[in-house]
Amino acid sequence: MSEIKVHSSEYRPPPPDRPPSGTRSPGVWVRQNLFNTWYNSLFTLILVPAIGYVVYRAIRFVLVTARWEIVEVNLTNLMVGTFPRSELWRPWAAVAILALVIGLGLGVTARANVEAARIRGIELTTSWQQNARRAAPALLLVAALVTFVRTATPLILLAATVVLAVAGYLVGRRIPPHRRRWMHLAVITGLLGSYVVVTQFDGVSLDRWGGLMLTVFLAIGGIAMAFPVGVLIALGRRSTLPAIRLVSVVYIELIRGMPLIALLFMGWLILPFMLPVGFPTPGRTWRVVIILLLFTAAYVAEIVRGGLQSIPRGQYEAAQALGLPPWKTMRLIILPQALRNVIPAMVGQFISLFKDTSLVLIVGLTDLLAVARRVTQQPEFLGQGLHAETLLFVSFIYWVGSYWMSRESQRLETRLGLGER
Amino acid sequence: MNTGQRTNGTDTRPPPWRDVRVLRITVQVAFLAGVAALLWLLANNLVQNMQAQGMRTDFGFLGQAAGFPLAGADFSSRDSIWAALVVGLRNTLVVSAWGIVLATVLGVFVGIARLSSNWLVRKCAAAYVEALRNIPLIVFLLFLYLAILQQLPRINDAIDGGGFVFSNRGLYAPWFDVDDDSGLFLGFCAVAIVLSIVVVRWRTRRFNATGQPHHRIVWGAVTFGVVVGVAWLALGQPVSVTLPVLDGRTVSGGYELTVEHGALLLGLVLYMAAFVAEIVRGSILAVPKGQAEAANALGLSGAQRYRHVVLPQALRIAIPPAGNEFINLAKNSALGIAIAFPELLRVTRIAIGQGQPAPQLIGIMMLMYLAISLTLSLIVNVLNRRLGLRGV
Numbered sequence: 001m002s003e004i005k006v007h008s009s010e011y012r013p014p015p016p017d018r019p020p021s022g023t024r025s026p027g028v029w030v031r032q033n034l035f036n037t038w039y040n041s042l043f044t045l046i047l048v049p050a051i052g053y054v055v056y057r058a059i060r061f062v063l064v065t066a067r068w069e070i071v072e073v074n075l076t077n078l079m080v081g082t083f084p085r086s087e088l089w090r091p092w093a094a095v096a097i098l099a100l101v102i103g104l105g106l107g108v109t110a111r112a113n114v115e116a117a118r119i120r121g122i123e124l125t126t127s128w129q130q131n132a133r134r135a136a137p138a139l140l141l142v143a144a145l146v147t148f149v150r151t152a153t154p155l156i157l158l159a160a161t162v163v164l165a166v167a168g169y170l171v172g173r174r175i176p177p178h179r180r181r182w183m184h185l186a187v188i189t190g191l192l193g194s195y196v197v198v199t200q201f202d203g204v205s206l207d208r209w210g211g212l213m214l215t216v217f218l219a220i221g222g223i224a225m226a227f228p229v230g231v232l233i234a235l236g237r238r239s240t241l242p243a244i245r246l247v248s249v250v251y252i253e254l255i256r257g258m259p260l261i262a263l264l265f266m267g268w269l270i271l272p273f274m275l276p277v278g279f280p281t282p283g284r285t286w287r288v289v290i291i292l293l294l295f296t297a298a299y300v301a302e303i304v305r306g307g308l309q310s311i312p313r314g315q316y317e318a319a320q321a322l323g324l325p326p327w328k329t330m331r332l333i334i335l336p337q338a339l340r341n342v343i344p345a346m347v348g349q350f351i352s353l354f355k356d357t358s359l360v361l362i363v364g365l366t367d368l369l370a371v372a373r374r375v376t377q378q379p380e381f382l383g384q385g386l387h388a389e390t391l392l393f394v395s396f397i398y399w400v401g402s403y404w405m406s407r408e409s410q411r412l413e414t415r416l417g418l419g420e421r
Numbered sequence: 422m423n424t425g426q427r428t429n430g431t432d433t434r435p436p437p438w439r440d441v442r443v444l445r446i447t448v449q450v451a452f453l454a455g456v457a458a459l460l461w462l463l464a465n466n467l468v469q470n471m472q473a474q475g476m477r478t479d480f481g482f483l484g485q486a487a488g489f490p491l492a493g494a495d496f497s498s499r500d501s502i503w504a505a506l507v508v509g510l511r512n513t514l515v516v517s518a519w520g521i522v523l524a525t526v527l528g529v530f531v532g533i534a535r536l537s538s539n540w541l542v543r544k545c546a547a548a549y550v551e552a553l554r555n556i557p558l559i560v561f562l563l564f565l566y567l568a569i570l571q572q573l574p575r576i577n578d579a580i581d582g583g584g585f586v587f588s589n590r591g592l593y594a595p596w597f598d599v600d601d602d603s604g605l606f607l608g609f610c611a612v613a614i615v616l617s618i619v620v621v622r623w624r625t626r627r628f629n630a631t632g633q634p635h636h637r638i639v640w641g642a643v644t645f646g647v648v649v650g651v652a653w654l655a656l657g658q659p660v661s662v663t664l665p666v667l668d669g670r671t672v673s674g675g676y677e678l679t680v681e682h683g684a685l686l687l688g689l690v691l692y693m694a695a696f697v698a699e700i701v702r703g704s705i706l707a708v709p710k711g712q713a714e715a716a717n718a719l720g721l722s723g724a725q726r727y728r729h730v731v732l733p734q735a736l737r738i739a740i741p742p743a744g745n746e747f748i749n750l751a752k753n754s755a756l757g758i759a760i761a762f763p764e765l766l767r768v769t770r771i772a773i774g775q776g777q778p779a780p781q782l783i784g785i786m787m788l789m790y791l792a793i794s795l796t797l798s799l800i801v802n803v804l805n806r807r808l809g810l811r812g813v
Contacts, residue, residue: 033540040539047541243449247456257794258787259752262766266787269779273470274463355557362758369560387567395556395564402555 061388068148070386071393074375075148078393081210081366090203091213092157094194096164101190103165107172108183109412115177134411137404144396191224206285210366212397214285218367219354222292223300227346229293230300231339235330237305248301255298260291261359267291268363288360296353303345307338347409351402358398369394467780476778489771491763492679502772506782509768510789516682516764517751517793520689524750525743527690528697533727535702546698553695559756561692566684566760573680579667586665586672592683593665596676606660609652616648617641681762685754693750697743704739705731737808744801751793765789 035041071078080091142158149155175183195217198204209217236248255263267290272281282290311334319329361370372390375381437443471478483503490498496508534546553561571589574580579588586593621641628635653660663674678686708731716726757764763771769786773779 033538036538040537040542043537043539043542047545051541051545241445241449241452243453247452254791257791259755259766259790261755261758262783262786262790265766265770266783269773270467270783273467273780275470276466277469277473351555355555358557358559359756361559369557369563373563385568385572387564391560391564391568395560398557398560399552399555403551406555 066389066392067384067386068389070375070381070389072148072150073380074371074378075145075150077211077375078368078371079211080213081208081371083208083210083213084204087204090198092161093197095161097190097194097197099161099165100168101187101194103168104172104183104190105168105187107169108175108180109172110169111173111175112177112180134407137400137407141397141400144393191220195221205283207283209285211371212368214360214365215354215357215368218289218292218357218360219350221289222296222353222357223346223350225289225293226296226300229297231304231335233297233301234304234308237301238308252298252301255295256302260295260356261362263291263295264288264359264363284363285365288363288365292353292357296349299349299352300346303342303349304338306345307342308334310341311338344409344413347405347412351405351409354401354405355398368397471778471780478778478781480781482777482781487772488775491768491771492681502777505768505772506765506785506789509763509765512682512757512762513751513754513764513789513793516686516689516757516762517754519686520693520750520754521747523686523690524693524697524746527694529701531694531698532701532705535698536705550695550698553692554699558688558692558753559759562684562688562756562760565688565691566681570680570684576667576672579672581667586667588672589680591672591680592678593672594676594678595662595664596674597660597662606652606656609656610649613645613648613652617645620644679762681757681760684760685757685762685764688756689750689753693746693753696746696749700739700742700746701735703742704735707738708734740801740805740808744798744805747801748794748797751797752790755790 034044076085076088080088083091142162145158146155149158172183196203198209199206206217233248233251236244237252239245239248267287268284271287271290275281315333315337316329319333324332357367358369360367361373366374372394376384376386376390434440468478483506484501486499487496487502487505488498489505490496491505491508496505531546531549534542535550537543537546570592573587573589576588576590579586585595618641621637624635624637624640627633628637665672665674665676712730712734713726716730721729754764755766758767758770761767765786769782772782
């Protein structure tokens with residue numbers, strides 16, 4: 001911005017406008033926001049009865065006509081599919097570990113944000129209203145689950161999980177900055193631990209997982225495995241060696257040019273043929289995981305490439321001037337900044353993967369959506385057209401998950417100071 | 422290097438294992454060789470496994486009779502498998518093309534509605550976008566198909582009114598009834614379009630030269646209407662509008678959309694419109710505020726400001742991301758498989774289910790999807806180059 005030079009003796013800035021008074025009468029608000037022009041009045045007059053009717057029908061369906069017993073009876077099925085019922089303590093243990101780790105991670109991030117803001121001279125304060133609004137979607141989900149639960153045990157365990165998550169958050173907020181590097185390790189250990197506790201020690205193999213549990217595993221496992229591969233491909237895409245660059249570009253464009261569902265078909269029907277003769281075929285779930293990895297890696301690579309391109313040349317030159325070899329420049333200077341810049345985009349990719357896992361229904365996995373489709377075939381519900389109930393329940397779970405994550409990611413984006421111009 | 426040679430007369434090039442140029446070439450050759458070896462290994466395994474299972478490895482099966490019918494298409498089970506794939510490709514293309522057009526129209530409306538000065542309109546548009554963007558498309562499609570369209574009344578007591586018939590067998594809308602002279606008539610329509618473009622250009626030139634009001638839209642529309650109307654009368658009314666008529670258990674006339682087709686199209690349009698709306702909103706917000714203020718200062722009305730100042734600039738910003746969404750829409754049409762609409766993926770799946778070799782069929786399907794995506798991205802790139810901002 002160019003400065004406007006004005007002689008201070010001649011120029012007096014006009015007194016600032018008074019702020020608008022905070023108390024506007026409802027009548028004024030209605031006139032300004034609903035009836036400010038003739039066409040807006042028309043829209044309002046048309047929309048009010050239409051919305052009223054839709055809301056009335058929706059509420060009537062949810063509270064009166066819907067037969068939610070199909071969800072109540074099958075709640076365990078929807079959560080874990082055909083997972084052996086005698087081993088249910090394992091998923092609960094995994095959920096407990098995940099709750100602790102996620103709480104811990106959120107706590108550490110919250111403290112890091114506050115400290116980063118303090119360095120810039122901003123004091124971050126959060127009111128309880130803000131916190132309540134942040135937690136609202138998660139609370140909504142818990143409330144919905146609670147209304148469908150018919151016995152006491154899950155309620156107690158659910159409460160314990162929430163307590164663990166809150167405890168993790170509080171511990172996370174107390175961890176000093178110099179210990180923070182261990183947190184990555186803790187998070188990774190937690191993720192691996194929750195997998196190990198279910199599958200190992202006479203556990204249950206992946207092919208018997210199902211329901212929401214499988215959906216969450218595919219999403220988290222997919223992104224966690226795709227991330228390192230994607231970073232490698234992004235580095236290959238930015239390589240100075242033309243051959244490596246070419247192969248990376250061809251890979252990214254090939255994967256991005258095909259629908260995920262078609263790739264899943266390939267993994268289902270062709271991948272077993274591509275292994276050496278006599279090699280044991282990996283289980284169906286692992287084949288899906290491999291395809292999700294290959295697919296997500298291409299998208300992660302494009303995101304990371306964007307992050308790499310956003311790093312100014314001066315950073316490379318400064319590293320060179322310090323005498324760092326190229327790989328150290330990358331590891332110590334460029335990648336940390338680039339990856340921090342792409343966190344919101346990575347969350348977006350995770351949300352998209354979370355939604356895309358519903359496609360595994362087509363290749364025969366029993367994820368959340370597949371269970372919801374199958375329970376309508378049960379003898380007591382067959383042919384009664386209870387699709388609306390089951391599908392609404394599934395949509396609600398997906399909606400809460402995606403909406404909550406995208407909200408948090410937007411928050412993070414403003415906190416990171418990205419998207420500011 | 423040269424200076425080194427000049428000073429002490431000997432070759433001071435580093436040994437090959439430390440020479441960057443040699444290393445670069447070696448690394449690349451080794452990398453390519455590794456990739457080629459991996460691909461060869463996979464292909465070799467594939468062929469060996471297929472032979473071990475007694476599957477054919479050629480493409481001769483494409484000419485065989487398919488042995489399965491496809492609903493809603495001019496296709497019998499005696500036609501070849503290749504013909505079935507072509508039917509699938511055509512269905513994919515048709516649903517994608519209509520989907521892109523309709524999703525764009527709806528998306529632009531919703532995107533503008535999100536910026537409306539009417540609080541209610543703004544909130545409704547936001548609710549629409551947030552509700553759809555956060556659930557998977559397949560869940561939405563299944564909901565539309567199973568919970569809404571299949572719950573429509575049976576054909577006996579279908580909803581019949583206003584020229585539309587809705588039943589759980591199909592959706593029927595008014596359409597054109599075409600008889601034998603229609604080819605000639607379509608020719609006249611084409612002529613009419615060309616003529617009206619000429620007229621519009623002439624009005625524009627005149628306006629640029631003299632400054633008199635051009636009314637080019639009116640002129641163009643009247644030209645088109647007159648030519649088409651005269652041709653229609655002269656050819657003995659070759660095209661007429663027919664309404665679907667419900668008669669007991671059959672519907673005659675009108676345009677029939679199977680429930681599957683309707684669900685896929687409706688689902689794609691409603692879902693992708695939410696994404697297009699976000700792009701439209703973002704692009705409008707990305708137009709510098711000074712532009713709108715300048716338009717206000719010139720005394721343009723709200724509609725004029727949108728039409729002449731804001732939207733043309735927002736369009737340029739919107740092209741690349743909107744292009745991505747269009748490609749996504751075309752790829753998402755593969756979800757027709759979840760609701761039994763015979764698009765490319767489902768036809769491939771049926772053929773594999775009939776015992777045809779999966780690797781070849783999936784290879785062909787992949788190439789077709791790739792061709793669609795690459796063509797679309799080519800079109801978007803060309804558009805972007807023609808309309809996009811230059812020098813930014």
